Amino acid sequence: MKLKAGIINVTGYAGSELARLLYSHPQVELVSVTGRGAAGQKLTAVFPHLADIDLTITAELDKVDIAFSAMPHKASAEVILPLVKQGIRVIDISADFRLKDAAEYPAWYDFTHPAPAVLKDAVYGLPEFHRSAIAKAKLVANPGCYPTGALLALAPLVKEGLIYPDIIVDSKSGVSGSGRTLSLTAHYCEASDSVSAYSLKGHRHLPEIVQELKNINTALIPSVIFVPHLIPMTRGILSTCYAKIKEDRLAVARSELKKIYQNYYKGEAFVRITDQPPGTKQTWGSNFCLIHPVFDSRTGTAVIISCIDNLVKGAAGQAIQNMNIMFGFPEKAGLEALPVYP
Amino acid sequence: MKLKAGIINVTGYAGSELARLLYSHPQVELVSVTGRGAAGQKLTAVFPHLADIDLTITAELDKVDIAFSAMPHKASAEVILPLVKQGIRVIDISADFRLKDAAEYPAWYDFTHPAPAVLKDAVYGLPEFHRSAIAKAKLVANPGCYPTGALLALAPLVKEGLIYPDIIVDSKSGVSGSGRTLSLTAHYCEASDSVSAYSLKGHRHLPEIVQELKNINTALIPSVIFVPHLIPMTRGILSTCYAKIKEDRLAVARSELKKIYQNYYKGEAFVRITDQPPGTKQTWGSNFCLIHPVFDSRTGTAVIISCIDNLVKGAAGQAIQNMNIMFGFPEKAGLEALPVYP
């Protein structure tokens, strides 16, 4: 019998992407989808591309074995906490359980966390870092799209202690990262043919990046600048990460950088170290993270580039990867499809 | 044991799309890929998104059970004819065996057909029209991308004898329709932010459309104008088809147009009659054809809109659908993935 899955707030892009991917999952059946405002409508009325999924959007979630929450932050915690109490395993796409320090929520998300005690039990769902904890987790906090790309790019450098603490993450994201909610920024005429930086006073994904970098190597107190940019494309995040190599590790960086990355991600199904600079399009619709590490010998700096599809490895795909780990399915189940290119 | 498949000229977009889709096919193994100029390279060196397929591009095709040719016209016939003689079943993505009248080739394709006798045995591979013949075919001529969308849109009207012979097909295609070969027309700076019509003196897909419409209803001598347009997107064809309803069929058209379409395509896995005007993006990466029939009561005209992904239902996906029929596999095998949206 298949595992019963439900999606809370299926009407955004993370929610609909979960539905798309779960449809192809051999061990899971999507049985319940909820949506604020769209309750009572057929799923296909909102998303014609999901016409093969015969479900009606409801206000409340049916009984499920695994619940995915694609609610916005704050609202997500409210809907998830009762489920967790009932013993239902939950994967939260929102930020509500990603940060371990409850004090970060008022600072970055403008609300007081309703259940600080739960934060320590929630597992940060980056499988490449926390696989065994995820397997046992009741509540998985699915990483943000930017942190996913940045952390996978930086982890080997940090783990190996190759770099000084100053790290720059310059990220370029497609428009779907800001969701399906209408905004002038995401209006076609404004977003097309243009690039701009935003959140220059500090983006909410910064504390998440810092928290996890510290976990990787407690000896490093990272000082991170993270500047996100909006790019005229629908899917994809490319992060260009810069960090100076420590004087005494320059020789290693020069000769072994790529090998260090290959070793670090050995056996990982979704991380690929590339020989050529990757384009985000090479991940379109797939759960891959492509990483291209470069040593800039002129300046002694590591330049690490990563590419993901923000809706898959950066959201719904990673959530399914987490579910697979939690329930003992093959980690690639439901995620085997190759990127759609071009 | 899996069926062994090969792709001749994998280095274009139809070829790489075949590889992508075959990778997910449960009954088929891709064992050989050829490419002019790229022989000796790993497939992944040309197409990084296909990194999970561990094949080297060769000059000649290995022994296979089914060969797909994605060669350009004329060259395709040359490479296919020896295979057919050897008894290998072949699906030809090119136009070389689509037209039954050999005299059309010099007129539309500038070459004399090398094997006119083979034309009558080749089966035009539009499964919704010729399923039983495809099942037995040695050589399937995979339809052109424009004819696929136009024919599926027009067939019920023509079959039911609802319309006068004057038919207009106004098609809008993404740039991948012109392939991976470099051209100023497909240069990003020229193609983006612009729409233009082309082939106004007659596009090569016109005789194919006319031939098949005649097959559907020999009582209709269709007079077709087909105007293709280039649209700034990568994938997708939307065809808007116009035909006046016969005076004595106006009442039927007014009340039953949608039902006629639903009946005509009853049981078809990949054709969907939509309630809302469809967008090409709703088919991205999938084998669906979405059809939206409208009766314009002001003028007594049928306006039929169809959307496909030109690289899937318009090329590689339809080829796999044909292979499934030829070898008795479920018709959706390898084609179950939902469209990637947005």
Added chain:
Amino acid sequence: MKLKAGIINVTGYAGSELARLLYSHPQVELVSVTGRGAAGQKLTAVFPHLADIDLTITAELDKVDIAFSAMPHKASAEVILPLVKQGIRVIDISADFRLKDAAEYPAWYDFTHPAPAVLKDAVYGLPEFHRSAIAKAKLVANPGCYPTGALLALAPLVKEGLIYPDIIVDSKSGVSGSGRTLSLTAHYCEASDSVSAYSLKGHRHLPEIVQELKNINTALIPSVIFVPHLIPMTRGILSTCYAKIKEDRLAVARSELKKIYQNYYKGEAFVRITDQPPGTKQTWGSNFCLIHPVFDSRTGTAVIISCIDNLVKGAAGQAIQNMNIMFGFPEKAGLEALPVYP
């Protein structure tokens, strides 16, 4: 002394485009701009590209010699009628004074026209058709974007009586045609990489096209289908118009179609008959209308293609052309800049 111009509702795309173009006009000074909701803000705060125009958006229009209204329909009439009474000359970008028959307004625009008597005095502002009336007009109804392209494409055919009454206008528009107001349709992720038809039950621009075609040749009772499509680009409309040539005019159409168009638009500064199929990008930012007439000899049909920039010749540029005519300025004043390409 320069003519004083004002823009009512500068905060949309037609309004901001008027400001951009007026800035370069040698005989005109933009002195007042209004905006619902944005009153009190600097113009540059809303539109950074207009930083060289030092104006504050106000709630009410200052005293001007010429007022442009870029208000939505219905609201536009309300704000314009008092101005007209005061003797201020007005150019209305909205549809409120385009249709001569007041009964069309409830049918197509869902409101009862507040001043039917004024309709007959308002002049339909297509300079190529009504130049002398525009020169004397108090109130010019600036044409819709689609009608501009369609009418310029069809006029010579209709005037010369070359065609039967059945006319098909298949138009492809960039997203800015639907304005700056937020909508899911215009969300980047939904609009990019997709084409769709809309308003299949009848678009509001249809009665406008029909009205003006009748004016050109009262002997023709045109039967028009108009199907607009949304294209993933910001600016531009390409209209492909189809009409069968009368049996007894086939020879003329075959040999003289281009010459007929050249003669009809002889001396027109902004209409250009092209040898090659034009792309909308060739008009980007300019007031040109490119027309490419083709005779399809297989079917005896005229296929006429026109391209405009919907915000310029389809809105703000044409409004300035009308102003130039009204005030005796050179017709190209302020409109000399070449298209920005690529």
Added chain:
Amino acid sequence: MKLKAGIINVTGYAGSELARLLYSHPQVELVSVTGRGAAGQKLTAVFPHLADIDLTITAELDKVDIAFSAMPHKASAEVILPLVKQGIRVIDISADFRLKDAAEYPAWYDFTHPAPAVLKDAVYGLPEFHRSAIAKAKLVANPGCYPTGALLALAPLVKEGLIYPDIIVDSKSGVSGSGRTLSLTAHYCEASDSVSAYSLKGHRHLPEIVQELKNINTALIPSVIFVPHLIPMTRGILSTCYAKIKEDRLAVARSELKKIYQNYYKGEAFVRITDQPPGTKQTWGSNFCLIHPVFDSRTGTAVIISCIDNLVKGAAGQAIQNMNIMFGFPEKAGLEALPVYP
């Protein structure tokens, strides 16, 4: 009498953009355009948007007062040197006279410079840095597109000695930066919906950036990493520049960064310090450079963002600005048009 201008190699995007802009210049007449391969064709046959310019492309340049060379590097020097000897003033869009050290040419451009002695007389044509030298120059080396944006962003920081020598320039460019020459990278299907970094081993514009930074402040030995990225848009470069503020200048940076920029560019017609993060689209078709300086107080780093239109301020517009300075025209002549937005 107007100044007579000629364009060598008008058939690329820099060349055609020069023609577009010169057409609007009140003091200049474009009298001669050359093109490899296109000689004998009308300019409008290659560029329909330039139909108002009635010129035939020739193999050799006619007699002119000012010659713009839009030839590729190496070829440009060959064609320019004889002109310079004849006393014709020349503005070179290529890189051939930008670098003062002849030894850089074999290292970065793979050729031995044919006239090292001329390098010292050529003036680097960034007007905001070298206005008075440009006024007297016989030969102006027009800056590269990336250096223009990066240098304008960094100059005030460097001049004021605010920063440590480590500088990171992360640039995002539209596809027209790679010109009109066909390449797979610029193929619509490959470039759309994707972002990628390139030239990770060192881009040719790096030595140019370093040379000019050293000129600004000889006390700083800058250590620059420059990583260009290809973005799916036609025009525009956004550069995000990172540099740590010196410990003893943190207070100044915190409180006066914007003011320092405003003072530095006081009176500059084309440089604008913005309050909000700018988008490249706000410069489309114009000669503006928008700069947004930010002090990141968490890390003590200056983050400076600049936006230009790479074909205007990054090439043709800057060339015209240089010409205006050389001939004593108002610096904005021919460059007054506002950006075309959206």
